[in-house]
Amino acid sequence: MSMTSDVSPRPRRSAGFAEAASPRELPTTPRGLRTRARLVEAARVVFERDGFLDARLVDITGEAGISAGSFYTYFDSKEEVFLAVLTEVEHEMLHPDVRNVPQGDDPIESIRASNRGYLESYERFARFMGLLEQVASIDDDFRERRRKRGEAFVQRNARSIRQLQEKGIAGSDVDAFLAASFLSGMVARAAYARFVLGETWDIDAMVETLTQLWVDALKISVPSS
Amino acid sequence: MSMTSDVSPRPRRSAGFAEAASPRELPTTPRGLRTRARLVEAARVVFERDGFLDARLVDITGEAGISAGSFYTYFDSKEEVFLAVLTEVEHEMLHPDVRNVPQGDDPIESIRASNRGYLESYERFARFMGLLEQVASIDDDFRERRRKRGEAFVQRNARSIRQLQEKGIAGSDVDAFLAASFLSGMVARAAYARFVLGETWDIDAMVETLTQLWVDALKISVPSS
Amino acid sequence: MSMTSDVSPRPRRSAGFAEAASPRELPTTPRGLRTRARLVEAARVVFERDGFLDARLVDITGEAGISAGSFYTYFDSKEEVFLAVLTEVEHEMLHPDVRNVPQGDDPIESIRASNRGYLESYERFARFMGLLEQVASIDDDFRERRRKRGEAFVQRNARSIRQLQEKGIAGSDVDAFLAASFLSGMVARAAYARFVLGETWDIDAMVETLTQLWVDALKISVPSS
């Protein structure tokens, strides 16, 4: 997706993500449903291959094997398909491992499992994660939307941290919410650096170090049972 | 800079950052030097205001008060001006505080100062930092270039950590290099979230928490002198 | 097509004939076919009127009555339309007189007929022939392509000459291949001088003199039957 390419310039005009916010309803007929699915699949392929900017609608419809005009039967803009792809990917990311967050008693083990799970999932969806980063850097609305969604995740983490603090397992002199934000950020950024930027760190070592840092940063001590 | 805007479409074709790597030499005459400087200044204004993608050459030359054609007397492409702006900003970022890295005896105080310095600098150049993020997400070559430059910084941090470990001030059970990468990443991301994404965290609280996390993560204990 | 004209500057950038070598496939729908045909016809008009260099895409699409952008539905560049026009003209040039090469017994009459045929055809396509000359002088690839095509024609002539030599009708002390090249060249150049450069020679006199020269140069003697 280097801008170097002279052949695939960037699109002009755009409905924008703000407008694409409210997706139109799904088609009713099975055939329509199938075509739409093919389109989303094709869009994902093209987006992941070319990036959001360089992806041309023609490439997407071509990949899907439908005519250019038919695109608009299902979506209003490139942004809208992108959102559809995003929805699909989010669905995929959650499904496989429902027990992504093992409820073990050992908090350290929990953190380690969570970190490993995060990295593994990130790796599986690396192309798409890079894509998200790109779109967020391009579109204000999308960026804001993403920030908000992240907050929920951070809140969950903050709650966990507070619980550990209350139980005396974690040090209580730290702001749980900020700590959650920053530590989550640390893991997210490490994953980004590794799987999108191309750092060559060993994944096991990453898990170990991230876990260590996280645990020590929170001064988590395993209760000597 | 939302893609929503229907009025300022994005340009097409691009020389790419790989090609823009070797900047042409500076003009020799004072007049040329002055014009070039005006151009770089104008480019910075437009880039920071519109983002890299939405910035049009016409806007830049317009802002600089020169004709469109004159742009090419100084730069070959938007990428090349961007690099010139980057050079200028990097220069600016270093100058003000030479004592950016206070050599105090107290490592905690050092870390705190460093974190505060980083955040303050980031805030001052927030628009530009967001710009960097955008360009990196768009262009492979630029992304790689940036990753490499970051490595030097991380190496420096890793060395500091190792020294602390050798002095027994920091825990020695952690991989210094990975720790440096991840903790630096944590701070960078926090700054990005605060100043680019628009989180509303209090800056003093950020400095405090980041420092605490960093210190505890490395199990730094102040030698009771 | 004098360069004097200050009003119609020549276009910049060009895909080149090397790239235009492999024409894209024809459109499938009747409408597409019709539009393409209109475009080729318009291109021919504009090319013959303005020359290749001064022909602007806008003029061509304007003449064809379609929008500028639609041009690219059918061709990638000016070179590619030119090649399409060339194909069309070549088609036209062959069709009318299938018996272009009369199989008469009298070799002199044959040569006369061939010369007359050539001149008449050249006159009919004079504008286009001048165009060919221009394009050949401008583009290396096209020039080479043309040279190769000419070779086949010369080979045919050389074979005829060799047959006449074997039958004792033509003198056998001349290099048949070179003679064919040079004599063909003579006729071609005469036609160019007359119909493109604007010499005012009488065409019958041309036919007569060319035939005479050709016949005598080869020392062709009619077998006294």
Next chain:
Amino acid sequence: MSMTSDVSPRPRRSAGFAEAASPRELPTTPRGLRTRARLVEAARVVFERDGFLDARLVDITGEAGISAGSFYTYFDSKEEVFLAVLTEVEHEMLHPDVRNVPQGDDPIESIRASNRGYLESYERFARFMGLLEQVASIDDDFRERRRKRGEAFVQRNARSIRQLQEKGIAGSDVDAFLAASFLSGMVARAAYARFVLGETWDIDAMVETLTQLWVDALKISVPSS
């Protein structure tokens, strides 16, 4: 000089050769004379290398080692320098061999010598001859100017032929003027094909065949002295 190059587009606007017809007077100072000479020399290099269309004024002044603006101290346009180069080359072409046309008694030997002389001269100035062809195909005024100059040459040849006819050395049933035009054209085209188009014919064989054809076409018989 293929149009394929994306880097050297064709120039826009042009004074045209009609306007460039009357060259301005030479500079008076020795320094001015020297600069002008350098400019003409540089122009020749660039024209022969890049062709008339792709030659940029900047390249010419660069090659000459003078500033872009100074060009206009000596010439009004690209056409005018071209004409200056043409003058220089014409001067060169005549000088070296004044006895280019040996006045031997043997007409065949004369023709052979003339043909060889022509080919050799053409070869020496091949790049420039190709250039002439290009400019002629581009500019109507220049083409006409060239046609007229050629006429003088043909007239001379026609006169020679008539003399041979009167002496009974050449057949008198052919139109001397047309024959001169066509046979001169034959030689010229052969030279063009060989040295510009890149045919690989052996030069001695060319001289031989051209001479034979020319001699036989005119039915020249050596008077058995």
Next chain:
DNA sequence: CATGAATGAGTGTTCATTCAT
């Protein structure tokens, strides 16, 4: 519903020529 041809706004880029220094 599908098709694919048609649209057209929009900007980067070139280089001959001018002119203030």
Next chain:
DNA sequence: GATGAATGAACACTCATTCAT
């Protein structure tokens, strides 16, 4: 005379989107 920075007209080309069939 020389310089070289500044000019500005001009056009090819792209691709999201529309719409007649």
